[in-house]
Amino acid sequence: IYNVAFHPLSNVPGPSNWAASRIPFIRCLLRGTLVQDVERLHRKYGQVVRIAPDEVTFAHPDAWTEILQPRPGRQQFLKDALWWSEPSPKSLINAIDPATHARIRKTLVPAFTSGALKAQEPIIQRYVSLLIERLRQQVHAAEVADGSTNGAVVDIFPWLNFTTFDVFGDLGFGESFNCLEHSEYHPWIALIFDNIKAIAFVNSVKFYPALDWLLTRCIPASLKKVQADHFQQVVDKVRRRMNWEVTREDLMFHTLKEAKEGQGMSLDEIDYTFAALTIAGSETTATVLGGIVNFLSADGARCRLLSDEVRSAFASEAEITLSRVGGLEYMNGVINEGLRLCPPVPWILPRRVPAGGERVCGVWLAGGTAVSIQQYVLNRDPALFHDASSFVPERWLAGEDSQAASPYASDQRGAVQAFSVGPRSCLGKQLAWAEMRLIVARLVWAFDITAAGRERDGGGGGGALQWEHLRTFLLVEKRAIAVRLRRRQARAGGRAEGGASGSA
Numbered sequence: 167i168y169n170v171a172f173h174p175l176s177n178v179p180g181p182s183n184w185a186a187s188r189i190p191f192i193r194c195l196l197r198g199t200l201v202q203d204v205e206r207l208h209r210k211y212g213q214v215v216r217i218a219p220d221e222v223t224f225a226h227p228d229a230w231t232e233i234l235q236p237r238p239g240r241q242q243f244l245k246d247a248l249w250w251s252e253p254s255p256k257s258l259i260n261a262i263d264p265a266t267h268a269r270i271r272k273t274l275v276p277a278f279t280s281g282a283l284k285a286q287e288p289i290i291q292r293y294v295s296l297l298i299e300r301l302r303q304q305v306h307a308a309e310v311a312d313g314s315t316n317g318a319v320v321d322i323f324p325w326l327n328f329t330t331f332d333v334f335g336d337l338g339f340g341e342s343f344n345c346l347e348h349s350e351y352h353p354w355i356a357l358i359f360d361n362i363k364a365i366a367f368v369n370s371v372k373f374y375p376a377l378d379w380l381l382t383r384c385i386p387a388s389l390k391k392v393q394a395d396h397f398q399q400v401v402d403k404v405r406r407r408m409n410w411e412v413t414r415e416d417l418m419f420h421t422l423k424e425a426k427e428g429q430g431m432s433l434d435e436i437d438y439t440f441a442a443l444t445i446a447g448s449e450t451t452a453t454v455l456g457g458i459v460n461f462l463s464a465d466g467a468r469c470r471l472l473s474d475e476v477r478s479a480f481a482s483e484a485e486i487t488l489s490r491v492g493g494l495e496y497m498n499g500v501i502n503e504g505l506r507l508c509p510p511v512p513w514i515l516p517r518r519v520p521a522g523g524e525r526v527c528g529v530w531l532a533g534g535t536a537v538s539i540q541q542y543v544l545n546r547d548p549a550l551f552h553d554a555s556s557f558v559p560e561r562w563l564a565g566e567d568s569q570a571a572s573p574y575a576s577d578q579r580g581a582v583q584a585f586s587v588g589p590r591s592c593l594g595k596q597l598a599w600a601e602m603r604l605i606v607a608r609l610v611w612a613f614d615i616t617a618a619g620r621e622r623d624g625g626g627g628g629g630a631l632q633w634e635h636l637r638t639f640l641l642v643e644k645r646a647i648a649v650r651l652r653r654r655q656a657r658a659g660g661r662a663e664g665g666a667s668g669s670a
């Protein structure tokens with residue numbers, strides 16, 4: 167009764183059972199449906215909703231700057247210790263203290279500049295070429311088997327994951343995970359999603375400190391062992407990388423250089439940071455790519471627009487380089503639309519309102535209140551985007567926001583911040599864009615892509631897979647995206663693949 171009627175947050179809109187206890191939140195978190203359930207609450211109660219006794223969540227464009235962007239005269243909203251605290255030592259991602267975070271981030275920044283990315287391009291290209299080669303082999307094998315030219319049906323999600331993990335393995339540790347080489351998940355990677363799911367479960371226990379001790383002891387020994395083995399593999403990789411005299415400037419180069427000089431990160435911090443980076447730098451990019459392929463495969467007209475743009479921009483596959491793909495306007499629209507509808511971090515985990523309280527999006531909140539941002543919900547808000555749940559790359563094209571006649575003129579493009587903003591925003595944004603551009607361009611250069619099957623429960627959304635049905639356990643759970651890949655066919659005035667040089 168106190169939480170609902172007398173608590174300082176009792177004036178914030180929201181369902182009374184969520185305001186009364188954490189239980190509805192935890193139930194949805196453990197079911198993996200929190201994002202969809204909170205979306206229903208936002209549509210009913212508005213852009214600011216109380217989703218727990220001490221948490222208010224925002225699907226409001228101003229929340230990005232008001233919560234995450236430090237401003238003069240205002241204290242910073244720090245990451246909520248409940249989600250990011252011990253037992254692990256500090257890493258870039260879980261460091262809460264701004265000075266610790268800034269020290270770790272400063273060490274890593276040189277590895278993520280445009281100059282560094284240029285030097286990393288040959289490594290990224292190598293794995294994108296291997297991806298295309300493996301997919302071509304599948305098409306060839308299927309066509310030989312059934313004596314047709316119908317191509318092959320492929321679940322594309324694992325292949326995208328293989329590529330982003332192999333790229334990160336090479337860039338981060340100097341050794342690929344060899345997923346593409348062996349056409350299967352490295353056993354360590356196969357466990358990552360279970361590990362993330364486990365974190366969601368463990369965190370739900372932390373809401374009840376009195377039970378925490380007991381429930382933590384209920385976590386099966388086998389799960390604890392999986393987590394320990396997982397981490398040990400990163401430690402082994404870091405140690406191997408440290409013993410190599412590598413001159414190329416990969417992601418660990420500057421970190422190790424500073425560590426040798428007794429600066430930057432401690433060994434523990436390096437281990438934990440690179441363990442977190444392996445997931446942050448691979449799962450995320452693969453999710454957006456999966457979303458893009460899913461939507462395009464179900465929309466022949468838009469897929470053709472994209473492949474026409476790519477195929478007419480380059481005379482050969484070898485010409486598809488980072489410096490040249492950046493200028494493809496329709497492709498940029500496709501990727502932006504993928505980031506809008508399929509954000510791999512669908513909700514930004516809570517920050518705490520600083521002591522003394524602050525106003526956020528017009529609502530006064532007491533110090534210590536947890537505040538989170540629902541970017542999946544925000545990006546699909548019909549009040550902010552015309553035809554909000556449809557995949558429409560055109561909304562991002564130059565001029566659409568200034569032509570009064572365009573249905574997308576009033577779209578709030580700035581509300582989409584898939585990489586977040588402020589000092590904790592994504593460090594790998596440029597690397598992610600580079601991978602997405604090269605992979606999307608090379609896929610539509612090489613193949614005509616169509617959806618191979620649609621979910622039987624169908625209805626709305628578009629794509630072989632209904633994105634709205636995917637569960638979230640901090641990150642988005644992956645399900646099969648069955649697409650038919652055919653070697654590209656010549657269109658009027660165009661070239662068939664035989665005319666393209668530089669095969670992978």
Ligand code: HEM
Nearest residue numbers: 259446447450451511515584585586590591592593594598
């Ligand atoms: C499309 C791909 C990606 C998206 C949409 C994305 C999104 C995000 C978001 C939303 C955050 C902030 C999370 C929070 O504040 O709770 C974040 C943080 C981060 N991301 Fe990404 N990410 C992507 C790819 C990558 C890649 C490729 C890397 C590196 C290899 C990377 C490294 C990081 C790191 C290190 C942080 C933590 C930064 C800090 O706390 O200072 N991400 N990312």
